[in-house]
Amino acid sequence: MSSVTAVPIAPTKRSYLVWIWVGIVVAIAAAVALAWVGTSTQAVRDSLPNDKFLAANKSQANVIETASGLQYEVLKEGTGASPTEGDVALVMYKGTLRDGTQFDASQQPTPLPVAGMIPGFTEALKLMKKGGKYRIWIKPELGYGAEPRKDQQGREVLPANSLLVFEVELFEFMPQAQFMQMMQQQQQMGGGMPGGPPPGAEPPQGR
Known part of the structure; x- marks a missing residue:
């Protein structure tokens, strides 16, 4: 009779799982924050008077x-x-x-x-x-x-x-x-x- 030998994977500790989920949540929050900052910055620029808009625009790369x-x-x-x-x-x-x-x-x-x-x-x-x-x-x-x-x-x-x-x-x-x-x-x-x-x-x- 033949048998299959499986290589066991060590179980992940609960503390590691917690840190993994914390990292995922932080990454998502950072992405949302960056998107909001970019959108809000553009909205602020669009609401400026023409001269102030141009002054801000001139500083762009x-x-x-x-x-x-x-x-x-x-x-x-x-x-x-x-x-x-x-x-x-x-x-x-x-x-x-x-x-x-x-x-x-x-x-x-x-x-x-x-x-x-x-x-x-x-x-x-x-x-x-x-x-x-x-x-x-x-x-x-x-x-x-x-x-x-x-x-x-x-x-x-x-x-x-x-x-x-x-x-x-x-x-x-x-x-x-x-x-x-x-x-x-x-x-x-x-x-x-x-x-x-x-x-x-x-x-x-x-x-």
């Missing part, structure tokens, strides 16, 4: 502030030259308020006249390089100021003194004269201008 007060973070560094005010830039973008409410977004790469945007957006485009992606914070003085923005139906799109947050990816840019020539050729061939209304372009309401 990788956030850069320019002389004008524009703040940006490089999410992906591009290469080569940067657009000038005489160029048209081909970008993807998403615009939100400080609380994350989205008010605008491109559905496809959209051509934007660099000089035709709100000041903060223009400045940011001139900092970017082809292939780059930035997150930018535009204070009201570099955006739409104290005037609320409304759409064509009269609905408020942006409250007065809105601080705007954009994620912008730059695909390409070219001189405006070259772009206009391309558009004329497309129109002659039955095409049109790609993309929708640009964010921050003047003077359309709601942008």
Whole structure:
């Protein structure tokens, strides 16, 4: 008759079990506390006036502030030259308020006249390089100021003194004269201008 010899495992002492459970409880409590601190810190920052929010935001890692007060973070560094005010830039973008409410977004790469945007957006485009992606914070003085923005139906799109947050990816840019020539050729061939209304372009309401 054959038999199976099992290697016995020493029983765990009750005191060890207690310490194991204490450790688990402490770890869970610490994780919950960290999540709460992170959430509450963000909530506190979101409730601050614009100037204090920007002062706090500037202290975040990788956030850069320019002389004008524009703040940006490089999410992906591009290469080569940067657009000038005489160029048209081909970008993807998403615009939100400080609380994350989205008010605008491109559905496809959209051509934007660099000089035709709100000041903060223009400045940011001139900092970017082809292939780059930035997150930018535009204070009201570099955006739409104290005037609320409304759409064509009269609905408020942006409250007065809105601080705007954009994620912008730059695909390409070219001189405006070259772009206009391309558009004329497309129109002659039955095409049109790609993309929708640009964010921050003047003077359309709601942008």
